[in-house]
Amino acid sequence: MPESEMTGNLFLFSNAAAPVPATEKVKAEARLVERVCAGDEEAFNEIYKIFAPMVHGIILARVPRDEADDIVQEVFLAAYKNLHTLRDKNAVGAWLAMIARNRTTEFYRQAKPTEELPEELRGKDNSKAEAREILTAIRALPETYRETLVLRLVEGMTGQEIAERTGLTPESVRVNLHRGMKILRQKLGIAEK
Amino acid sequence: MKEDYLWDKTGAVDPEIERLENALAVFRYQETEPPALPAKIIPFERKTPRGFFRLAFAFAACAAFVIVSLSVLFQFSGKKIEVAKVSTETIAPQAVEKVLDQAPVKNTDDFIVERGKSLKQPAERKIIKVSKVVQPVARQNKLIAQNGEVKKPTVILTKEEKFAYDQLMLALSVTSSTFKKVKDKVEGVEEKNAVLENRR
Numbered sequence: 285m286p287e288s289e290m291t292g293n294l295f296l297f298s299n300a301a302a303p304v305p306a307t308e309k310v311k312a313e314a315r316l317v318e319r320v321c322a323g324d325e326e327a328f329n330e331i332y333k334i335f336a337p338m339v340h341g342i343i344l345a346r347v348p349r350d351e352a353d354d355i356v357q358e359v360f361l362a363a364y365k366n367l368h369t370l371r372d373k374n375a376v377g378a379w380l381a382m383i384a385r386n387r388t389t390e391f392y393r394q395a396k397p398t399e400e401l402p403e404e405l406r407g408k409d410n411s412k413a414e415a416r417e418i419l420t421a422i423r424a425l426p427e428t429y430r431e432t433l434v435l436r437l438v439e440g441m442t443g444q445e446i447a448e449r450t451g452l453t454p455e456s457v458r459v460n461l462h463r464g465m466k467i468l469r470q471k472l473g474i475a476e477k
Numbered sequence: 478m479k480e481d482y483l484w485d486k487t488g489a490v491d492p493e494i495e496r497l498e499n500a501l502a503v504f505r506y507q508e509t510e511p512p513a514l515p516a517k518i519i520p521f522e523r524k525t526p527r528g529f530f531r532l533a534f535a536f537a538a539c540a541a542f543v544i545v546s547l548s549v550l551f552q553f554s555g556k557k558i559e560v561a562k563v564s565t566e567t568i569a570p571q572a573v574e575k576v577l578d579q580a581p582v583k584n585t586d587d588f589i590v591e592r593g594k595s596l597k598q599p600a601e602r603k604i605i606k607v608s609k610v611v612q613p614v615a616r617q618n619k620l621i622a623q624n625g626e627v628k629k630p631t632v633i634l635t636k637e638e639k640f641a642y643d644q645l646m647l648a649l650s651v652t653s654s655t656f657k658k659v660k661d662k663v664e665g666v667e668e669k670n671a672v673l674e675n676r677r
Contacts, residue, residue, distance in 0.1 A: 325514055328511065328514065329511045332511040332512075333508075333511075336506060336508070336509075336511075337505075337506040340506035341506070344504060349504050353509065356506075356509075357509075357512040360511065360512050361512045361514075361515075364512075364514055364515070365515070411500065411503065412503055414500050415500045415501050415503050415504060418497055418500055418501055419501065419504060436483070437494070437497050437498050437501050438501045438502075438504050438505055439505060439506060440498065440502070440505065442484065442485040442486060443483075443484040443485055444484075444485060458484060461483055461484065462483070465483060465494070468497075469493070474493050
């Protein structure tokens with residue numbers, strides 16, 4: 285087990301008694317889930333708007349970006365079909381994240397072997413080349429750091445938002461961000477200030 | 478390293494993190510329409526298929542039981558009647574010796590073994606196989622049923638056996654008469670007869 289996960293578990297226990305500032309948000313999401321189960325499609329669209337960036341980030345941390353959008357749609361369709369099986373209505377974010385992770389695993393199981401285009405054929409946009417390089421470096425990180433860093437740096441979510449959407453504790457997100465960023469700096473050759 | 482900026486984008490901006498954010502922004506999620514939903518949520522009910530399989534399994538088990546019991550029944554009722562059964566028995570070497578003691582036996586090689594003498598070479602003794610015809614009882618019963626008459630087996634008894642048979646018959650008749658008396662007494666028939674005689 286990675287050190288960060290162990291830390292996450294410890295924080296999970298320590299955080300149990302602490303007041304959760306996002307309780308109202310969680311309740312609102314639970315109400316949305318109930319409305320979807322009652323057949324309200326508008327409520328599902330709201331859930332999609334809230335959680336799509338998080339699902340996209342989790343998928344982008346694992347699969348090629350061209351495939352990410354399609355998998356996001358698949359994740360939400362699967363969620364819609366199985367939403368009535370969700371026991372804890374407050375844990376919809378963590379549930380969606382789990383579906384997204386499972387879908388990426390399935391993607392690699394079903395995917396035919398492909399080869400990436402060489403650098404010279406990819407186009408000469410320097411900014412995109414740099415972005416691809418950074419994303420590749422992030423994908424080479426351990427899974428826990430990779431996911432959190434993509435959500436922070438690519439999707440632009442704050443640490444608190446990441447914790448709320450993924451169901452992780454804020455403490456474990458903070459640790460993952462800090463350690464992941466440290467390793468990323470080393471990989472990219474950025475000196476730590 | 479400015480952790481506040483990394484955590485919630487507050488405080489002094491970390492230029493390196495900002496550069497990474499700007500570079501990676503090209504991969505950011507572009508808001509799209511939610512997926513086209515199916516017409517209706519069809520909840521997956523587990524009870525129906527489970528109940529169905531339970532019923533099917535019970536039906537299959539009953540059918541299997543009936544088939545097995547019927548096959549067993551037919552196997553016993555439709556047993557083939559054997560016409561004749563030839564069994565072979567092997568006579569033990571001791572029995573052969575006994576036979577040789579009683580009378581001279583002519584061997585296949587035309588030499589005679591005298592009475593009271595046993596064969597010197599027991600290893601060379603031949604095992605005599607005697608075929609024995611066993612009359613099937615079932616066939617006999619079937620023939621009797623077809624002809625409608627019962628043929629009593631003819632038994633030839635010696636004088637002693639005849640005497641023993643007569644004694645047995647007498648004993649049986651005495652026993653049966655005694656049993657009859659006891660029975661009448663128990664049921665009160667004797668008293669009724671006495672009353673009737675008195676009336677006469």
